[in-house]
Amino acid sequence: xxxxxxxxxxxxxxxxxxxxxxxxxxxxxxxxxxxxxxxxxxxxxxxxxxxxxxxxxxxxxxxxxxxxxxxxxxxxxxxxxxxxxxxxxxxxxxxxxxxxxxxxxxxxxxxxxxxxxxxxxxx
Amino acid sequence: xxxxxxxxxxxxxxxxxxxxxxxxxxxxxxxxxxxxxxxxxxxxxxxxxxxxxxxxxxxxxxxxxxxxxxxxxxxxxxxxxxxxxxxxxxxxxxxxxxxxxxxxxxxxxxxxxxxxxxxxxxxxxxxxxxxxxxxxxxxxxxxxxxxxxxxxxxxxxxxxxxxxxxxxxxxxxxxxxxxxxxxxxxxxxxxxxxxxxxxxxxxxxxxxxxxxxxxxxxxxxxxxxxxxxxxxxxxxxxxxxxxxxxxxxxxxxxxxxxxxxxxxxxxxxxxxxxxxx
Amino acid sequence: xxxxxxxxxxxxxxxxxxxxxxxxxxxxxxxxxxxxxxxxxxxxxxxxxxxxxxxxxxxxxxxxxxxxxxxxxxxxxxxxxxxxxxxxxxxxxxxxxxxxxxxxxxxxxxxxxxxxxxxxxxxxxxxxxxxxxxxxxxxxxxxxxxxxxxxxxxxxxxxxxxxxxxxxxxxxxxxxxxxxxxxxxxxxxxxxxxxxxxxxxxxxxxxxxxxx
Numbered sequence: 001x002x003x004x005x006x007x008x009x010x011x012x013x014x015x016x017x018x019x020x021x022x023x024x025x026x027x028x029x030x031x032x033x034x035x036x037x038x039x040x041x042x043x044x045x046x047x048x049x050x051x052x053x054x055x056x057x058x059x060x061x062x063x064x065x066x067x068x069x070x071x072x073x074x075x076x077x078x079x080x081x082x083x084x085x086x087x088x089x090x091x092x093x094x095x096x097x098x099x100x101x102x103x104x105x106x107x108x109x110x111x112x113x114x115x116x117x118x119x120x121x122x123x
Numbered sequence: 124x125x126x127x128x129x130x131x132x133x134x135x136x137x138x139x140x141x142x143x144x145x146x147x148x149x150x151x152x153x154x155x156x157x158x159x160x161x162x163x164x165x166x167x168x169x170x171x172x173x174x175x176x177x178x179x180x181x182x183x184x185x186x187x188x189x190x191x192x193x194x195x196x197x198x199x200x201x202x203x204x205x206x207x208x209x210x211x212x213x214x215x216x217x218x219x220x221x222x223x224x225x226x227x228x229x230x231x232x233x234x235x236x237x238x239x240x241x242x243x244x245x246x247x248x249x250x251x252x253x254x255x256x257x258x259x260x261x262x263x264x265x266x267x268x269x270x271x272x273x274x275x276x277x278x279x280x281x282x283x284x285x286x287x288x289x290x291x292x293x294x295x296x297x298x299x300x301x302x303x304x305x306x307x308x309x310x311x312x313x314x315x316x317x318x319x320x321x322x323x324x325x326x327x328x329x330x331x332x333x334x335x336x337x338x339x340x341x342x343x344x345x346x347x348x349x350x351x352x353x354x355x356x357x358x359x360x361x362x363x364x365x366x367x368x369x370x371x372x373x374x375x376x377x378x379x380x381x382x383x384x385x386x387x388x389x390x391x392x393x394x395x396x397x398x399x400x
Numbered sequence: 401x402x403x404x405x406x407x408x409x410x411x412x413x414x415x416x417x418x419x420x421x422x423x424x425x426x427x428x429x430x431x432x433x434x435x436x437x438x439x440x441x442x443x444x445x446x447x448x449x450x451x452x453x454x455x456x457x458x459x460x461x462x463x464x465x466x467x468x469x470x471x472x473x474x475x476x477x478x479x480x481x482x483x484x485x486x487x488x489x490x491x492x493x494x495x496x497x498x499x500x501x502x503x504x505x506x507x508x509x510x511x512x513x514x515x516x517x518x519x520x521x522x523x524x525x526x527x528x529x530x531x532x533x534x535x536x537x538x539x540x541x542x543x544x545x546x547x548x549x550x551x552x553x554x555x556x557x558x559x560x561x562x563x564x565x566x567x568x569x570x571x572x573x574x575x576x577x578x579x580x581x582x583x584x585x586x587x588x589x590x591x592x593x594x595x596x597x598x599x600x601x602x603x604x605x606x607x608x609x610x611x612x
Contacts, residue, residue: 263404
């Protein structure tokens, strides 16, 4: 079973994503910010990250950067944010995100792309 | 007439105590706190909380505040508690720190809170027994606590059965002298740790601690509120050398406290490192 | 080589520490100057000691926006929270508008620690032109222990046009809401009938309020 780490400081958002992903058959874990996410990622490998941009202590960009610094496996990362400009999008992809979604997210924006990113479906 | 402590009294005391020591009490600790306040009120012959509180705030010597603080801080520990961190120290942290270090530079370890000394002495024993390079480097172990009474106890080095129960029998025999009073730690170890009184929230107290290589701050920050916890993390940041490490208690994480440190995972534990320059 | 001992006060390093003088003797003007020192450690100690000075909040906020070292920024923020005066709060609110995400996030975290000081201007913040500011304002409410929090949040979900501002407010209502906000929550659901996240969050809040 593929493991996905949901990283967001808002509990409701984590719950929302958890519901969608568990229904799609994934194993889900949560972290409240980039620091906690790193601690978890260092302990057990994940197959995909869904990471919010705006979080206290260590934000989405900081997390992606630290993943690289720590030589952790580069698995797919979906970045989620309230910002909707083309600049933000560009920045996210430059930081290594595979996908950039604007909040509020919808199930259809997640399930199929995740399956694709995890190689479970051929494009 | 029995003395009472009103809700308002409790709030005022909480705020004052927090400001002075950085330690905060949840309302669920009400019973715990009241009991000790009443005890001190009786000991100081103050029938009204108001009078005791005034004394507490304005006494020049600060003796009563110290006595009260000693009563309020709970200390339960034993030798080799959370041993995996000591293992991490000798098998991962120290090897990394000494890889590029000249052997004439001492390594400095700071244990805070020291409590009754078990943790600091455990480190001393672990280093002597389990660190291959103990003969190549000088190590300085400093241990601090806000509670002067517990510091006296730590310096004395006398322990009961429970404290030593997790030690291998061989270490008990080697490092302690058994008597009717309990297990007396041998002088060599007792004298290898420098104990000092430190209030982590007091800048004047923490200022002299510099160029530390490893900080052990286990199960203390959980008693602090968010601001004090953050301030403590910042204090340790300046106490540490670049590349120095800090170890928290097993249920604690830097994630709620500060992002200044790099998360480092070693086989034995997750610890936090001050970035190298 | 072995275990050795040297009392902290006699340490060579302590004697040469940049702040060797007593804190009380460190002149506040001098400390403010030290905020410009090239050594980040010196700046951190200055920022730390400035907590004992008066009227320095504005200067600290100024430095906050120019400071490149996050470790120094963190100490400045801790001091600002401890000072907690209206200048500190005003300055932190300005930081919420920063282009720099880490400055913004740090300011929000700091403001969360200053509930009473932030309360008087909360209304203003919640009606800011910038929807991001309104989101941040709701974020600050997260740990605010203030009797008006619920009514502020209720107003947001009734009046705010922006879905993410409402989303952030609904999150919080799940924790602090009472039956008073059930109506507004139902109307919010109608307003954003095709937004799954709003439906989810509102249902969650309603459930929690009903179950008490």
